[in-house]
Amino acid sequence: MKELEKAIQLRESGQLEEARCLLLELLNKEPMNPSVWYQCAWIHDVMELEREALPYYKKSLELGLSDEERQGAYLGLGSTYRTLGMYDDAKLILEEAIEEFPNRREFQVFYAMVRFNQKAYSESMEILLKQIAETSNDKGIQTYKKAILFYSDKLDQTWD
Missing domain, CATH: 1.25.40.10 (Tetratricopeptide repeat domain)
Known part of the structure; x- marks a missing residue:
């Protein structure tokens, strides 16, 4: 998928608005592609549009991502919930991630941040x-x- 790779390269090179536009176009063409939904979430997160990133993260997980992307989507969604002050949602998502990927320590660290926020x-x-x-x-x-x-x-x- 050349367009998706191009969008990722645009994001990585700091051409965020161009990447976002390309990803949104691609989403219209391939609405059942979980990787496109995940990349849409990621670009919104990078652009500090956290609230807008939420539905993209959720849909990418619903559609079924590969392991590595799934881990990234869990972390992105949990972290985004946390930064928006949605601590209970963040806790639940990160607990799911910890259960599914018990050897990925980054989930524990982000979970600790959420628990701190929950006092x-x-x-x-x-x-x-x-x-x-x-x-x-x-x-x-x-x-x-x-x-x-x-x-x-x-x-x-x-x-x-």
């Missing part, structure tokens, strides 16, 4: 501390990995 500070910190301890190559973090993991869910606890 679940302890849970948010626990998620982030675990991600840091499990993924960091930093020597100091690795030295204290066991302690970081141990305390990750005990931040409000004190010992006498």
